Amino acid sequence: MLTTKSQDLFQKAQKIIPGGVNSPVRAFKAVGGNPIFIKSAKGAYIYDEDDNAYIELINSWGPMLLGHAHPKIENAVRNALEHSFSYGAPTRREVEMAEMIIKMVPSIEKVRMVNSGTEATMSAIRAARGFTNRSKILKFEGCYHGHADSFLIAAGSGMATMGIPDSLGVTKGVAQDTLTAPYNDLATVEMLISANKEEIACIILEPVVGNMGCVAPAQGFLKGLREICTREKIVLIFDEVMTGFRLARGGAQELYGITPDMTTLGKIIGGGLPVGAYGGKAEIMDNLAPVGKVYQAGTLSGNPLAMAAGLAMLHEINDNPQIYKQLDDICLQITEGIAEGCDDLGINYKINRVGSMFTLFFTDMEVTNFETAKTSDLAFFGKYFQAMLKRGVYLAPSQFESMFISTAISEENIKQIIKANKESLEEILG
């Protein structure tokens, strides 16, 4: 595949944008080579500046659940465009969006729109701290909740890829208020709570992890956290920025039947435009300004174009619940085909899949937390990524990420992915 235009752009970009990218994981640091620069996308495909076509298994890191350029979402934005771009004032669409979210995620009694998942999570822990008058938060190693200071401790996603256990620029003062435990480890959670009695404001987690690669909650883990938080009056926050509206209409909390006190949302909720949201019990949310004394604000929060895209996405999901079986079927066929290829060639691998999220780990250990995720052969993953890319399959450029399936992936695409997998593995094995 010729990628000269991408290479030229990357050379230019690196001179004026840190690392040549506006988000670290895009730089392909974990897999080697230069990133491809995308020019357009449609359905299951993205197209780079050299007009190469790739079958998409990232889907903008989750938002494009229905594939790229879905006509209903495009039309909604086009219609909104006729009324200008932004007002910085309340609008009808924001009320409709809040109504849709509360209808689809019943644990949310009140919700605030923001512009990214990071804004959602950083605001949610501030609300929890204001509500409980406690300072500490507890997160899990390998979970990523965006780039707010409090979360950049043992974080996943790009942080894991960068090999930076704690980001520079995060002060000791901030770090001391973030406790971490291994994912799926209730005993350590109990130990930390005993050692920090009545000091922990909230426990925040990805109810299904995408950011250490896909890792499911162990049997009883979510239920155990719910019981602990109820007993200790700790706010339980499900970070559903990735899983919200993806794993079920009501997200992971619907799939596993566990009710958090607060939920953070992003990605799919914006249909591809910048939207985040956080919400939960009214008694917590009513502490937010202008009602209460927890301050949070945003110039473009509830932006009309982003609300139009997000509303079109949520209505399409809400009106077509059968898409979840479709997504599950597509993802199952892909992972079964990949597994068959790995088995045929005697590859050490584990596939973790929940619904339309999956990760292929190159390890022979069950991946249940960050420590086991890190046993994966990262060099092998890098070769696999490049081999799949040149065969026109676009994977997440890091072992510590999840793939995201869209309904736009066809039977033919599934065959192409499975064929590319086998050929890539054969090429690497030589």
Ligand code: KE4
């Ligand atoms: P944003 O601020 O990137 O919109 O959302 C932060 C965030 C919060 N919570 C979860 C569970 C997330 O997965 C994310 C962001 N996800 C990454 C992908 N692993 C975004 C990709 C990137 O950083 O470029």
